[in-house]
Amino acid sequence: MLNRKRLKKIVCLLTVFFVFMAAGLGCSKAAEENVSIPEPTVSEEKEMVEKEEMITVTDPIAETPIAICIDKKNVQIYEQVKTGFIEKAKELGYTNVWCLGSDCEDNQFALKKCLEWANAGGKAILVWVDDPADWLYIEKINNAGCIVGTTQYVNHDEIPDYLNFSIACSPDNYGAQVAAKMAEALHGKKGRVVITSGERSLDEFIAEESFRNEWELQTQKYDLSEIVLFDDCILVGKDYEEAKKINISIMQALPDTIGIFDISDNSLSAWTEVVEMAGKAGSVWIAGMHGSEDNLALLDNGDVNLIVNEPFFEQGVMAMEYFDSLLKGDKVPRFTEIKANIENHGGVSDSLLQSTENQESTGDVQPEKTPVLADGEYYGYLQSWDSTNMTVELMEYLGLNEEETNLEFEMTGKEVTLNISESKFILESFWSENGEEIQCESMEDALDTEVYFGGTLEENCANYLFFRVKDDKVTEILFLYMA
Structure with missing residues (x-):
């Protein structure tokens, strides 16, 4: 049995222990109640904003080089496309936006600058197609790894693989x-x-x-x-x-x-x-x-x-939205039809925006392909336009020596471009209406052949070309002018 003195000592020790425990719990509770995150000062807030802006600028998508191409001869309405395109790009956070071609005399000079830009790392560009010869440059731009779109009408059944999308009103x-x-x-x-x-x-x-x-x-x-x-x-x-x-x-x-x-x-x-x-x-x-x-x-x-x-501003906005989707790996329609307002003096008809059901585009770029013509004889008519811009894209491929001849060919898709001295011609009737190559036994046969967009050669033009192809070489060329 514990004596009174020893029991008193134990009670004192227990009392001291419980006092310390109570004090510890009280301190812990007080510390828990007083913990709070201090409000940032004005200077700290400014530093946080600057860091957020810096993160936005260094975003890989934001810094992706995108462009719109407008040569200086393009008309006023294309400025509306540019405005819509640039405003939407800024809204989506793109900071590396280019406007190319404004110092160029015509669209082909502008497209050459676009090709240089694409070869330097450009990723997406909106272009115009002024004449069929432009397609050669557009194909090369796409081959360089650049997504290409247009707000010009392209037959939705014939959009080439190297054009990722077309947004346009249906003529x-x-x-x-x-x-x-x-x-x-x-x-x-x-x-x-x-x-x-x-x-x-x-x-x-x-x-x-x-x-x-x-x-x-x-x-x-x-x-x-x-x-x-x-x-x-x-x-x-x-x-x-x-x-x-x-x-x-x-x-x-x-x-x-x-x-x-x-x-x-x-x-x-x-x-x-x-x-x-x-x-x-x-x-x-x-x-x-x-x-x-x-x-x-x-x-x-x-x-x-x-x-x-035509709603050109809206076309520019939609084109930029399509680029944004393609750059992020999404799909877009290859052909989108926008219905134009028919504005009368005193009234406006309804306008609808719709996406035509068609193949989707993934933003993939096409590998470079070499044009090939089968052996045989070919006829075609030539539509002329002025040009001081001589190109020699396929001289070597077709076996044409610049010192021996002044003829140059460019072939792309269903069209052939021929340069004779300082004049440029487009061979639009080179293919039949169903997409097959035109091969004729005689000029009379050629005159009766349906051309690519309907009608006969005789009805459409007075300039004719005849040439033979053998082993991927042009072996004989005859150019006829019929007044």
Whole structure:
């Protein structure tokens, strides 16, 4: 049994122990209640923001080099595409955005700069196709590892592998809409309707054909019996002053003109000025392309009756969104159709944005391929345009020595480009309508052959080329000019 003295000692020790335990728990609880994260100072907040901005700038996607190509001769409306493209790029966080070609005289010079840019590491570029020869450069840009898109119309069944996407209005749709509106306006009148074109590009050709087909249908609805639709689409070119001179000659040669559909990229004032000079302001129904600021002003003033107003700004925005998706490994439609506003003096029709069902694009680039022609004889017609830009892309491949001949060939897809001295020609009828090679036994045979976009060689042109191919070499070339 514990004595009283020893028991007292144990009680004291236990008391001291519990006091220390209580004190420890109290301190721990107090420490837990007082723990808090201090608010950052103003200088610390600034440092955090600067670090976040630095992280954004060094983001691999943000620094990806992307570009839009516009040569200085391109018209006002392409600036709308550029604005939409650049604004969307900034919104998506891209900081390495280029605008190429503004110092170049034409689109091919611009595309050469784009090729240099792609070879230097460019990853995605939006381009235009002014003429078929441009495709050769576009293919090389894609072969360099660069994604390529366009906001120009390309037949969605024939988009080449080296073009990742096309976003455009369908000329088949707006050509028919213009014809329907004009037929309604000219019901019961007498005179002539004329169609003018800038360069006979694919979209211009389709718009013209669509207009003519719809006009024929409208004769069943309206009295157009005393109106003559002029057989030829008159080429006025891309230069404003030159187009104005040609328009004057049209009004002099066809003074009974009461309707004009201008499919060119020229300002509509090239027509309105000429109509006013002829004393026919208000009596000629005029329809044209592109809702530029100048053209819309003419529409508001009543100088023009209808404008096909393509949503160029929206096309630029969508193109940048497509690039963003492709660069991140996603897929986009290879062809997207945007329906244009048909703006009348006093009203606007509905506009729809839709994606056409078609093959998807993955943003893959194509390996470089060597064009090959089978042995045989070939005929074709040549559509000429001025050029001081001589290229020698396939001279060596075709066995053509620059010292021995002044002929040069470029072959890409369904088209062949031929350079003769300082003149450049495009061989557009090189392939038949179903995509097979044209091989003819005689010139007479060639004249009866359906060309790539319809019609016969004889109907479309007066310049003919004949050449033989043997073992991947051009063995004989005969160029004929028929006035």
